[in-house]
Amino acid sequence: MPLTLNDFDYTLPPDLIAQAPLAQRSASRLLVVHPPMEGAEVLVDRNFADLPALIGPQDLLVFNDTRVIHARVHGSKASGGQIEVLIERAIGPHEALAQVRASKSPRSGSTLRLADAFDVEVLGRVGEFYHLRFPAHENLFELLERHGKLPLPPYIQRAAGDDDESRYQTVFARSPGSVAAPTAGLHFDEATLAQVRARGAQCAWLTLHVGAGTFQPVRVDNLDEHRMHRERYFIPPQTVDAIARTRAAGGRVIAVGTTSLRALEAAAHNGALGAGEGETEIFILPGFKFQVADALLTNFHLPKSTLLMLVSAFAGREPIRRAYAHAIAARYRFFSYGDAMLLTRNQDAQHDAV
Structure with a gap:
């Protein structure tokens, strides 16, 4: 049967919606979601500070360096x-x-x-x-x-304050143009980035400017009728080269945030990732064949949102359903200032490596 909007619904207690950042960026929790394997623990509760230990020396993290404007x-x-x-x-x-x-x-x-x-x-x-x-x-x-003023998401029930000027930006934000932060990147501080590099892993950068359309609800029950908002991205040649080297070395390409993943997959055509600038309206639903990312670091997303559909396509609908139920029961913090997940790409979503 075709997927409908209700296939991506869940009930979230309002008090789990994070209204402010933690005192330290890397103090958030991290839910590691492993692919279903016989005899293996699928959901593992960790701290975000544990992330560097989960990164291999041949891995590559791809970050979105967009900067939130006073929109x-x-x-x-x-x-x-x-x-x-x-x-x-x-x-x-x-x-x-x-x-x-x-x-x-x-x-x-x-x-x-x-x-x-x-x-x-x-x-x-x-x-x-x-x-x-x-x-x-x-x-x-x-x-x-x-x-202008910094635009906090609509589910944060307060006006932006002085702390948000720094905390609703990543520490590596460079290119102005977004009206919402690439929130998976908010967990990284300079010490965590240094620890990732100390593991031997590499970091690469792209830019996708997040538009206000990211908060627009899906208004149709038949998802085939939904049209995504348009966002502009830029992928430098250095990032394409870094991904090629990672593939050759047998490492993983880890997209930091759904914005990085959307840019990578939008720029991949017939097994080749292209550098340069473009616009994307890519709508990622279960059944999508991913060409670039092997793992995804992301926050928890709103019910019935296109981003919940994206992570369900990446890790599998059932693993995501179980992960969200676990996160609610374990009282993880949700959305932009909330906790994080580390997902591995579902085998059903595999494609030839780029």
């Missing part, structure tokens, strides 16, 4: 009505797609006053988003950095 800006329409703008993604040095919350939708050609500091022009609509033009004499990201 939320308040303002007003010419009529005086109050608005809230949430940038979805930049589409040039002075233009962006955005969600605009207002009592009445702004019209094409109208002007919005943001942060009582600068004006943007509404150029039109692109699907559910507004196409906005920012002042040409200033860089878009610099304007947002000065006048």
